[in-house]
Amino acid sequence: MNNLKERHTLVSPLVEMRDISKSFGAVRALSGVNLSIQPGEVLGLVGDNAAGKSTLMKILAGAIRPDHGELLIDGKHVAFSSPIHARDAGIEMIYQDFALVPQLSVTQNMFLGRELTGTFGKLKQSEMDEKAKSLFTALGLRVPSVSAAVQELSGGQQQAVAIARATGFDAKLVIMDEPTANLGAPAIAKVRDAIARLKSQGVATIIISHRLEDIFAIGDRFIVMKRGSVIGTRNVNDTDADEIVQMIVSGADPRAVSNA
Numbered sequence: 001m002n003n004l005k006e007r008h009t010l011v012s013p014l015v016e017m018r019d020i021s022k023s024f025g026a027v028r029a030l031s032g033v034n035l036s037i038q039p040g041e042v043l044g045l046v047g048d049n050a051a052g053k054s055t056l057m058k059i060l061a062g063a064i065r066p067d068h069g070e071l072l073i074d075g076k077h078v079a080f081s082s083p084i085h086a087r088d089a090g091i092e093m094i095y096q097d098f099a100l101v102p103q104l105s106v107t108q109n110m111f112l113g114r115e116l117t118g119t120f121g122k123l124k125q126s127e128m129d130e131k132a133k134s135l136f137t138a139l140g141l142r143v144p145s146v147s148a149a150v151q152e153l154s155g156g157q158q159q160a161v162a163i164a165r166a167t168g169f170d171a172k173l174v175i176m177d178e179p180t181a182n183l184g185a186p187a188i189a190k191v192r193d194a195i196a197r198l199k200s201q202g203v204a205t206i207i208i209s210h211r212l213e214d215i216f217a218i219g220d221r222f223i224v225m226k227r228g229s230v231i232g233t234r235n236v237n238d239t240d241a242d243e244i245v246q247m248i249v250s251g252a253d254p255r256a257v258s259n260a
Contacts, residue, residue, distance in 0.1 A: 017069065020034075035223060039204055053225055096178045103151060216236055232247055
């Protein structure tokens with residue numbers, strides 16, 4: 001595990017979210033949230049239901065616009081108007097349901113909206129198939145065939161398709177919403193390995209998860225949220241599951257209280 005203190009000192013953040021607030025009618029979903037992540041960092045975003053995790057990440061992914069706050073990518077201010085805009089900036093989000101089209105093939109899902117075409121708009125099917133295969137190989141993931149319909153794949157294989165699609169187009173940051181939920185042990189191991197490979201390639205990852213063991217296994221840092229606010233942050237090598245759970249349940253940072 002890298003020395004995060006040194007990395008934060010020497011490397012500028014890839015993404016910064018400053019003082020982000022969002023309300024839905026009378027419901028305050030986010031209140032002055034700050035978040036940063038560096039290239040290649042794996043960040044676990046944790047908290048109970050309605051903590052604001054998904055809302056915050058949907059803002060980063062361009063699906064929701066904040067009421068207040070700033071978003072910086074590589075030190076430059078941006079304002080995403082859509083997920084396509086965020087994707088163009090290198091931000092990809094893998095939703096818990098994978099957002100795949102079951103009837104389409106693996107390749108078709110991976111290139112949906114980004115198809116490679118030649119003369120008169122003819123699809124370059126073989127070129128897309130080969131690129132799809134190379135992406136799975138680079139990530140250490142497998143599917144029976146890139147021509148197979150997604151609905152024929154297991155949950156773990158569908159997750160592999162979602163990961164390959166998100167990382168196949170120069171992603172700088174991949175957001176994963178509960179990436180190991182409902183997966184068996186072999187598939188969970190494959191997802192962890194894929195995240196580790198992204199890390200080695202300098203791709204940052206934010207994992208929204210209730211499975212703390214995944215963050216401890218592959219992550220660098222926790223951010224704990226409660227009722228739309230950040231309660232505290234911890235390096236994975238400077239905390240344990242009991243402390244993280246205490247923060248999630250109590251909505252307070254025990255170290256901040258003890259130092260008050």
